[in-house]
Amino acid sequence: MKETLRFGFILGIICIVAAGLLAGVDILTKPKILAQEKLEEELSLRAIFPSAHHFDEVRDGEKVIYYKIFSSDGKFIGVAFNTSGKGYAGEIKTLVGMLSDGKITAIKVTSQSETPGLGSRIAETNFTERFQGKSDLSGVEAITGATISSRAVIDSVKKKAEEIRLRVENDR
């Protein structure tokens, strides 16, 4: 009994010191990590919407549903949104830019863990440019040898694009 208490006490001290240390590191790195995420988000948005001047987040509670994109003269030109689908080796996340008439401007694969050299080719421009200017995505061709990964991207973009189109109509 006494042994058990002593062991618990020692382990407790180790855990408290570890927790304190981690809390300190978290406080130090948090603003930096948030800034990095913000920067990355902004760079991604600019990459899929080169004509964008500024963005507005449309939120539902904490979550960002989509971004409204405005040109330099303040005109609403389109939206951008994140979508994800299940690929061959895990989740594939894609950022999509869509003009107000429903045409895709560009897509960017932001995170994927597909087979290097095969499925990972979905992140290359050779594949992503197939979406450009399309509003009906059933015409987008999959990459030979990487059908599952390609379909995951195509289907997830298609599904979310329809959802967002309806939402934008309602929000107007």
Next chain:
Amino acid sequence: MKSLIKEFSKGITVLNPTFGLILGLCPTLAISTSLFNAIGMGVAATFVLVFSNLIISALRNFIPARIRLPSYIVIIATFVTICELGLKAYLPGLSKSLGIFIPLIVVNCIIMARAEAFASSNRILPSIFDGLGMGIGFTLGISIIAFIRELLGSGSIAGIGLLKSNEFILVMILSPGALLTMGLLIALSRLLGLTKR
């Protein structure tokens, strides 16, 4: 001083984690697809190894033998988390490409093995040198594998393309390539007497 050099160099040669002890294969197989990732992984693991060895050695008389494993895991996990947050804040690119394998350093058996086999029964300074040697040995091992796999599998070295797309062997970048490369390198290192059986 002489013994310190010995503790340091054994991790690079005879007891090399990758080719001698054959420990920590999960990150070795998964991350050795590119030289850049391999070096990043090696440095991160070395950081964790040195600091966990340091703390475990310093606390070796404070931690009772019966609760040493949970204590080691808490200590190792703390340094891994510090490392993960640091990478996210200052090297987001590397943090993204290493992904899940940074938090998985916690279960890298090299770190646990050195804590159990060395740091728990040695003084602080030799433990630091042991951790440093093992870490550098691991970095070296994983980098050699990554160098070969990246060159043959995607035709580049550290992201710089060298070969044309029809000149490299795709399978080298996939898991069979990792096993083949590692097996041949282990055989070679034993043949040359660099590591022990």
